[in-house]
Amino acid sequence: MNDPHAASLQASTVSAQTRIKVWDILVRTFHWTLVVSFTTGYLITDKFPLHAYAGYTIFALVMLRVIWGFVGTKYARFSAFTYSLNETVQYLLSALRMGKAREYLSHNPMGALMVYLLLAMLLFNAVIGTMLYGAQQLEGPLADIVPTLWDENLEVVHKFMAKALLTLAAFHLAGVLWSSWWHRQNYVLAMFTGYKSAFTRREHREGSGEVWTSEERTRHHKQQR
Numbered sequence: 001m002n003d004p005h006a007a008s009l010q011a012s013t014v015s016a017q018t019r020i021k022v023w024d025i026l027v028r029t030f031h032w033t034l035v036v037s038f039t040t041g042y043l044i045t046d047k048f049p050l051h052a053y054a055g056y057t058i059f060a061l062v063m064l065r066v067i068w069g070f071v072g073t074k075y076a077r078f079s080a081f082t083y084s085l086n087e088t089v090q091y092l093l094s095a096l097r098m099g100k101a102r103e104y105l106s107h108n109p110m111g112a113l114m115v116y117l118l119l120a121m122l123l124f125n126a127v128i129g130t131m132l133y134g135a136q137q138l139e140g141p142l143a144d145i146v147p148t149l150w151d152e153n154l155e156v157v158h159k160f161m162a163k164a165l166l167t168l169a170a171f172h173l174a175g176v177l178w179s180s181w182w183h184r185q186n187y188v189l190a191m192f193t194g195y196k197s198a199f200t201r202r203e204h205r206e207g208s209g210e211v212w213t214s215e216e217r218t219r220h221h222k223q224q225r
């Protein structure tokens with residue numbers, strides 16, 4: 001006989017399993033504050049100290065995210081999205097073939113590379129910008145420390161890095177949208193709500209139909225050793 005209580009319990013268990021909290025509040029706030037600061041810093045370059053404040057905010061955000069990468073929640077930690085070269089190549093190949101997608105709850109291997117690159121370049125350019133501010137306008141924490149003679153070179157580097165960052169951000173957005181389609185997951189929504197779905201319409205792992213979460217993958221690799 002059908003037990004409605006059992007059925008509703010089962011349904012709630014399934015829905016609890018299918019929606020997994022991945023991005024904590026810090027990661028989500030970090031991301032969208034970063035997007036606003038980056039856009040402000042990129043578009044407003046003739047108003048000081050506004051431009052500098054946008055840059056300092058980026059610096060502080062990235063520093064916080066780096067600390068969170070070591071002590072933060074499970075999927076936010078660097079260890080959750082640091083992959084071997086082999087796994088990265090496998091993922092890239094299956095992406096190029098548009099084969100069956102392996103699901104990752106944290107960043108996928110290509111996304112992770114982009115995240116590391118973005119974080120490093122953002123930090124670097126915020127420091128270069130602060131040096132430039134000191135050398136050119138004799139303002140900011142590095143005024144009187146950075147020689148004024150360096151201003152032209154610093155400006156070249158700062159402008160070049162800003163353009164490189166914009167290009168990376170465009171690739172990042174394209175990658176997010178493309179993988180959302182490929183994995184049949186709305187990753188942009190996940191960066192707002194924090195939740196990802198553990199089961200997608202596509203099969204995982206060479207057609208076995210298994211869902212590979214990062215914990216299962218870690219367990220699998222440990223067993224193989």
Ligand code: HEM
Pocket residue numbers: 038041042043045046051052053054055056058121122123125126127128129130131132133136137140155158159162163165
């Ligand atoms: C990652 C963060 C940053 C980004 C993306 C960024 C972006 C830019 C861009 C796009 C320009 C204009 C380039 C052009 O005219 O072609 C610029 C110029 C400049 N930025 Fe930044 N910036 C950042 C951080 C900073 C910081 C933290 C400071 C200072 C504290 C700073 C100081 C300057 C200065 C002094 C200029 C030259 C302004 C001029 O002479 O026209 N920037 N930045």
Ligand code: HEM
Pocket residue numbers: 027030031034035038065076106107108111115118119165169172173176187188189190191
């Ligand atoms: C409207 C434009 C943007 C959208 C829709 C967007 C969307 C996303 C999404 C969905 C993720 C998570 C990807 C995943 O699930 O693996 C992500 C991560 C990330 N994005 Fe963006 N992004 C945008 C712009 C930017 C910009 C401009 C930057 C920096 C210049 C940036 C830097 C990052 C970083 C550093 C992460 C890693 C987050 C973390 O682990 O803390 N994003 N973005």
